[in-house]
Amino acid sequence: MPHNYRVGIDIGGTFTDLVIFNTKEGRISLVKKVLTTPTNPSRSVIKAISEISNKVLEELEFIIHATTIATNALLGQLGLELPKTALITTKGFRDVIEIGRQRRPELYNFFVQRPSILIPRRYRFEIDERLRFDGEVIKPLNRDELLRIIEEIAKEGFESVAISLLHSYANPVHEKIIEEELRKAIKDIFISASYRVNPEHREFERTSTTVVNAVLMPIVSRYLRNLVSNLRKLVRAEIYIMQSNGGIESVSRASELPVSIIESGPASGVMATKYILDNLGFKNAMSFDMGGTTAKAGTIINGSPLITTEYEVGGKVHVGRVVKGSGYPVRFPFIDLAEISAGGGSIIWVDESGALKVGPISAGADPGPACYGKGGVSPTITDAHLILGRLNGSYLLGGDLRVYFNLAEEAFKEKITKINGLDPVEAAIGGLKIANSLMSKIMRIVTVERGIDPKDLVLVAFGGAGPMHACSLAREIGIRKIIIPESPGLFSAIGLLVVDFKHTLIRSIRKTLDEVSFDELNNIFTELENRGVKLLISEGVNKGDIIIKRYFDTRYLGQGYELIISGDGLTHGNYLDEIRERFHSAHRNRYGYALIDEPIEIVNARVDVLGMISKPKLTRLRKREYASIEPIEHREAYFESTDEFQLVPIYSRDKLWPGFKADGPLIIEQYDSTIIVEDGWGLEIDDYGNIILTSV
Secondary structure, three states: OOOOEEEEEEEOOOEEEEEEEEOOOOEEEEEEEEEOOOOOHHHHHHHHHHOOOHHHHHOEEEEEEEOOHHHHHHOOOOOOOOOOEEEEEEOOOOOHHHHOOOOOOOOOOOOOOOOOOOOOHHHEEEEOOEEOOOOOEEEOOOHHHHHHHHHHHHHHOOOEEEEEOOOOOOOOHHHHHHHHHHHHHOOOOEEEEHHHHOOOOOHHHHHHHHHHHHHHHHHHHHHHHHHHHHHOOOOOOEEEEEOOOOOEEEHHHHHHOHHHHOOHHHHHHHHHHHHHHHHHOOOOEEEEEEOOOOEEEEEEEOOEEOEEEEEEEOOOEEOOEEOOOOOEEEEEEEEOEEEEOOOOOEEEEEOOOOOEEEEEEEOOOOOOOHHHOOOOOOOEHHHHHHHOOOOOOOEEHHHOEEOOHHHHHHHHHHHHHHHHOOOHHHHHHHHHHHHHHHHHHHHHHOOHHHOOOHHHOEEEEEOOOHHHHHHHHHHHHOOOEEEEOOOHHHHHHHHOOOOOEEEEEEEEEEEEHHHOOHHHHHHHHHHHHHHHHHHHHHOOOOHHHEEEEEEEEEEEOOOOOOEEEEOOOOOOOOHHHHHHHHHHHHHHHHHOOOOOOOOEEEEEEEEEEEEOOOOOOOOOOOOOOOOOOOOOEEEEEEEOOOOEEEEEEEEEHHHOOOOOEEEOOEEEEOOOOEEEEOOOEEEEEOOOOOEEEEEO
16 A cells, blocks of 8 residues: 555644645645644544545555643643652752752742642652762662662552662663662553663753653653554554654654653744745744744754753743743753743733733633634634734634634623723734734744844744734844745644654763863764664664764863754864864854863763655645736735724635735735735745745
């Protein structure tokens, strides 16, 4: 049976998106949005898959899935109870995860609440053992004490165990013994050992990452096991999971390392942006994803997404930044994103002083915006667009979702007008302006604060709500070109279909350049590469499709944080000078200076192993004549560029093919999104069906 189709499924806060890519024809053959079922997200996945034709199911190559299950569990979603988890650590260090970095997430708030402790103190077991910083065993593991601990863990009925011993990143010998004895004594227990999860120095971050992984293992494993079991009733295709680093992995790997999928959905949107840039010949861009719950911005420079190595899951977000100390630190490669609670479902409300606010609370999928008629009573950004004539007043999703203007208007009157006197139109305009102000800040975080000039970028706007705000935001930060893909509301799901397998393996070094030889570095890289290749082959990747990239985590001796530089292309003769030059250049680019005479420390060796998947090129569409093209209607709508209502043409995107040109203001409607083209922007449909907007 030929494999002519791939399916991507992305679970969002409001909608679950499904995209089918026809690999033979190089085009999207079906897009589908269904409302997410928050208490049981797999139901919406099964519902979407069950509506696919039998022909597609029979010729399906694989399914790639992005899920929010890991994040939702740590945020306390109902129905996702955290499992009873134990921690085994070195004697004297059981309070590391509670002491942390002694950060106060809100410095002047005397009543600040830190995140709840994932493992209570009585469930943290200390064992007498000790390693030196370089891995030398100072005190052997006390095996009698270990057996007593394991006996107590079995008696108490723990579902998962985290193991994080002091300096085990340098030598995992004691962690391996504990892991082996646990598996022998307790059947089916989940074990998260730090030497497997995060073999890096920094005791708090390493322990936190290991603990988060241990807590998530039972939840994610059950979810994926049930999902695969239900999907197997419908299809025999392979199933893969999107990671936070922009690659995919097997279900078994995601079950063992759930910290790898915490931000899988947002990462897929950035990878879809990279894919469209590669096809159109652009190198530098900002991705802007505005869905039903949040807005996210990321940056692609020289064809590659920016990566960060640390994230605080479940942390409080303030103006796009995760507040340090407010969440659970996880050290894992994440695509660098700034995020804010400003989506289509974000609630517009009034505070005690009568001031208008937007978010962070969202109406989500249940009950959703007031205009959906599903019980929502609070006005949202979606309701504001409807009030202002920017959305179709009768339906969305091609008629699958009815919307009710009167319910949106009533919500504004009850929740806004009665409190501060603003009529629904004034409140809707204010809500959009506040949302745009918030979202422009996250755009500056991933550009200006990273030393990148937004004027040098194109903006790729997607998500169901992204194209409605793109023109206003681009003008605000100085971007002059916008790309709106063919299916913007399902673009993140498309990203799932154009990514590769990817794994990052790390080995701690912590030596200055003068202390390490080329042969030592090469041997470390070779060992990591062999492990990575073995992992990819176990996931079904052919050896000829594997690409390996080497990196160093480097810093000036005594610095607190590292910069990642390339480790490729080094030889016996040039490795010292080349590493110095690469690091100085990276430091100069990031901080504006380099300390030429300071010693450089190599903290970690890092290897990315990529299993390449064929990516069909987008099909060029045939140009048509547009002399007789007519709008489907004209409508009064509010435009922020002129701050007034205007009678504008409304087009159906299905009828716009390559060659069509027009100037704003105008509105384009399609199944999964609505595009607002403000005054001062010119529109053209390119050869692939993308909308290209240029500031005029």
